[in-house]
Amino acid sequence: MSWQITYKIKRYHPDQGSRVDTFQVEIEPERTVLDGIELIWAKQDRTLVFRHACHHASCGSCGLVVNGVEVLPCIKLIQDATTDGGTLEVEPLRNFPVVADLVVDMAPFFERMQLIGMPIVGPTGPLPGQEPDEYTAFENCIECGLCLSACPVVATDSKYLGPAALAAAERVIEVSEGRLSDEVLAAVDNEHGLWRCHAAFECSEVCPSNVDPAGRIMALRRRMTFERLRRLVGAKG
Amino acid sequence: MSSTEEYLEESKTYPGHKVRRPGSQVSRWFAPWKRGLGTWGFVLNRVAGLGLVLYLFLHLAVLSLLTRGQEGWDAFITLAKSPLFLLLDVVLLAGILGHGLNGLRVALIGTGLLVRWHRPLFIAVAVIAVLGLVAGALLFFSA
Numbered sequence: 001m002s003w004q005i006t007y008k009i010k011r012y013h014p015d016q017g018s019r020v021d022t023f024q025v026e027i028e029p030e031r032t033v034l035d036g037i038e039l040i041w042a043k044q045d046r047t048l049v050f051r052h053a054c055h056h057a058s059c060g061s062c063g064l065v066v067n068g069v070e071v072l073p074c075i076k077l078i079q080d081a082t083t084d085g086g087t088l089e090v091e092p093l094r095n096f097p098v099v100a101d102l103v104v105d106m107a108p109f110f111e112r113m114q115l116i117g118m119p120i121v122g123p124t125g126p127l128p129g130q131e132p133d134e135y136t137a138f139e140n141c142i143e144c145g146l147c148l149s150a151c152p153v154v155a156t157d158s159k160y161l162g163p164a165a166l167a168a169a170e171r172v173i174e175v176s177e178g179r180l181s182d183e184v185l186a187a188v189d190n191e192h193g194l195w196r197c198h199a200a201f202e203c204s205e206v207c208p209s210n211v212d213p214a215g216r217i218m219a220l221r222r223r224m225t226f227e228r229l230r231r232l233v234g235a236k237g
Numbered sequence: 238m239s240s241t242e243e244y245l246e247e248s249k250t251y252p253g254h255k256v257r258r259p260g261s262q263v264s265r266w267f268a269p270w271k272r273g274l275g276t277w278g279f280v281l282n283r284v285a286g287l288g289l290v291l292y293l294f295l296h297l298a299v300l301s302l303l304t305r306g307q308e309g310w311d312a313f314i315t316l317a318k319s320p321l322f323l324l325l326d327v328v329l330l331a332g333i334l335g336h337g338l339n340g341l342r343v344a345l346i347g348t349g350l351l352v353r354w355h356r357p358l359f360i361a362v363a364v365i366a367v368l369g370l371v372a373g374a375l376l377f378f379s380a
Contacts, residue, residue: 014255018243068271094265097248097256107250152279155262198282199343201275201355214275215352222349 002026003084007036009048010091012098021045029079033066033088036078037102049101057208060144064102065091070146070206093149095158108158109145112165115187119172138171138216140209147203147213159192163203163213166194170220194220274359278339285336292329323377330373334366 007023023040034052041048052062057075064073066081067089082088096104110118147163154160169188188194194217203213248256269280302309316322342358345351351358 012257014245018257094262095259097246097258099248099251099254099256105248105250105256152265152276155259155265158261197347198279199275199347199355200279201273205273205275218346218349218352220349221347225348 001028003029003078003086005036005078005082005085006087007040008087008089009037009040009102010089011048011101012092013100027078029077029084031078033064033071033073033076033078033081033090034062036088037073037090049099049103051103058142060142060208063093063144063146063149065094065149070094070150072144072146072208075208093145095149095151095154096145104145106143106145109143109148109162109164112148112162113143113168115161116165116168116172116184117181119168138167138211141167141211142209144208146206146208147211150202150206152200152202153196153198157192157196160196161187161193163197163217164211166197166220167211167213167216169194170216170223173220173223188220189224194224197221274356278342278355278359278362281335282339282343285332285339288328288332289336292332320378326377327370327374330377331366331370334369334373335362338362338366 003026005025005027007025009021009023010018011021012018023044025036025039027036027039032055034055037048037050038052041050050062050064052074053059054061055074057072060072062072062074063070065071066073066076067087070093071081073090078088090102092098092102092104096106096108099105113119141164143164145164148154151160151163154162166188169184172184197214197217199214199218201214204211204215207213243260244258245255246258248254266283267280269277299313302313339359339362342355342362345358346355
């Protein structure tokens with residue numbers, strides 16, 4: 001049985017400006033929000049610009065804001081996003097420059113990751129002495145940018161390093177037994193680094209890979225707080 | 238939908254192409270809808286914080302009445318005992334309890350101590366704040 005869904009898609013073209021287009025789609029509720037967008041592209045508007053690749057939450061390229069919340073539309077089912085006769089408001093990710101329609105320029109994400117050295121860290125799995133349920137794998141980050149879009153702090157501080165890069169920094173320190181290069185330390189330990197986070201936890205809420213960036217930022221903050229205290233005591237001694 | 242001060246600029250990644258840039262989106266500091274408990278706590282602290290700053294200036298303005306002598310002060314005290322003013326006292330108490338208790342929660346999770354407990358902590362903060370608010374309101378209106 002198919003549902004009637006209204007897609008309201010935010011469009012942008014450099015020559016035409018911004019607008020919202022409405023499309024009626026007949027689609028099974030078990031299919032995904034991305035399936036609906038592809039149907040619109042295939043049957044109603046071939047000019048609709050969107051990005052996708054794997055269709056199973058592994059490439060991280062299709063991230064969107066659907067009904068006000070960041071999701072990967074390739075794994076967001078229609079029935080989990082709305083009801084029969086309902087509406088899906090689809091926007092590009094926030095806090096990124098929009099190239100066209102639903103496609104954003106991911107450069108702000110990768111520029112931040114480059115400051116941390118674009119780490120692909122290992123080993124995967126819990127470290128010695130770490131309980132499995134305490135372990136959240138930064139290695140699972142698919143670099144989709146949902147965390148950067150959802151963060152209310154990035155919304156007002158474009159220089160803020162942001163959740164993914166800070167989580168990466170914490171994991172780098174963790175697997176290197178506390179060591180961190182001076183360059184990465186300088187990027188992390190400043191007013192636009194880990195101290196800027198205001199604990200809204202929205203990055204962890206929307207993360208499709210359970211990386212828990214907010215938890216990692218807090219762990220990094222605890223580490224830096226103890227490090228500063230240690231230096232303070234050392235300086236007095 | 239968020240309200241943004243959008244503007245166009247030349248793309249650095251795609252030369253010759255204009256991209257739509259989001260401006261600063263302060264409105265998102267006050268938009269907890271469809272968001273998690275963490276964001277409700279984030280918004281609570283901002284709203285209550287701004288309210289308390291406003292109160293500070295109001296408080297200073299009220300204290301300045303003392304410069305007008307006993308007559309001006311007595312007139313204010315009469316006003317302060319009115320039900321409407323007592324209701325404002327309850328709002329003030331809500332701000333103090335919300336901001337103070339949520340601030341303790343943020344301090345506990347922000348230093349990495351009780352990160353995994355941030356949701357239960359928010360619920361505990363809300364319950365304690367409501368109980369304190371009810372007790373305070375009863376006290377204000379019965380005194």
